[in-house]
Amino acid sequence: MTQTRPYHHGNLRQAVLDRAAVVLRERGAAGLSLRELSADVGVSHAAPRRHFADRQALLDAVAADGFARLGTRLREAVDAHPRYADRLRAAATAYLDFGLTEANLVELMFAHQRGAGGAQVRQGATDAFEPLLDVFRHGRQEGVVADGDAERLGLLLVATVQGITNLVACGVVPAAEAGALLDAAVGRFPGAGA
Amino acid sequence: MTQTRPYHHGNLRQAVLDRAAVVLRERGAAGLSLRELSADVGVSHAAPRRHFADRQALLDAVAADGFARLGTRLREAVDAHPRYADRLRAAATAYLDFGLTEANLVELMFAHQRGAGGAQVRQGATDAFEPLLDVFRHGRQEGVVADGDAERLGLLLVATVQGITNLVACGVVPAAEAGALLDAAVGRFPGAGA
């Protein structure tokens, strides 16, 4: 029977990040408060300072986490299919799904990176998009993508799907139309079939 | 010689919006504070309440203003050219220019609309994009756009350019590459030429 211990669990950093993910989903990035997260997690308001230098550092960590998760999803989607056209569609669909179910997270991930931690977030983004570039590199081997076009097509796919996600998230396009819009967009890429 | 008047100028609402535009450019939406704007404009911190019910209402008004300005730019770009292909390129370029010079504003405009004022902002967005739909309606008359594709192509153009703007704003794509990426994107639209 130990008395209520004044010190916290082994991994305060992860506990704060986990709680932040929940609050982010419910109320968006503007609703993330270090003081509230600290209280939720049962620690004094200044405790997270050991793990996050300031509020922006917490947001950066959440964003970097988001890109890591997105990258994993994209990799899984691409690896699930052997052929270029299927990989393209699967990757685009996985991205849109992620954007629709995690709208607040994606908004945070793609927010303007102002602080010192921006470099880390940008690197996370670049890594996450690597599977998409691989799709077009693979397409080049199949002969449907021209030499030297892989990177540009990859960025164009990211931009297009991100744009659709953004339009849905901000309410300009109904979520029900997102799929049709994505099909039309993907269909315009080289070698996508019909 | 009147003494220092306790009351403010004729249009506090516009004065606050003007000052908000400056602060937004310098520090982003997170840096907008009703108290600071009030002080900047020489009024008590509670005075803007007559014109903006709360902070979100101010952000909504700034966003709606932004869409109105974007709509004007797009209309001018489209009207400057008689032919479909030129209109398409001019509109896309005008959008990207706006996004690069007003990155913080665009981020605010396309942020998730949570409150009651969201409907007003969404309507502003829809109105602003109207010139782009007109481009494709015009393309249908020239015979390069298929029947019933105008709206979908318009949303696709918005999504694509918005996505490129977003990637540049968050630092994933260097601003210097944005033009080439936009050219590649626009060139994939029907009837855009080479």
Place this chain on the structure above:
DNA sequence: ACCTGAACACCGTTCAAGT
């Protein structure tokens, strides 16, 4: 090494009161 608790300067929001 990790956390607490007080302190400071800021917020948004509300509301009675002034002119």
Place this chain on the structure above:
DNA sequence: ACCTGAACACCGTTCAAGT
């Protein structure tokens, strides 16, 4: 009608102090 000034409950950030 429009604005002020005090009040309240929140913030982020800093820092001496505890274990």
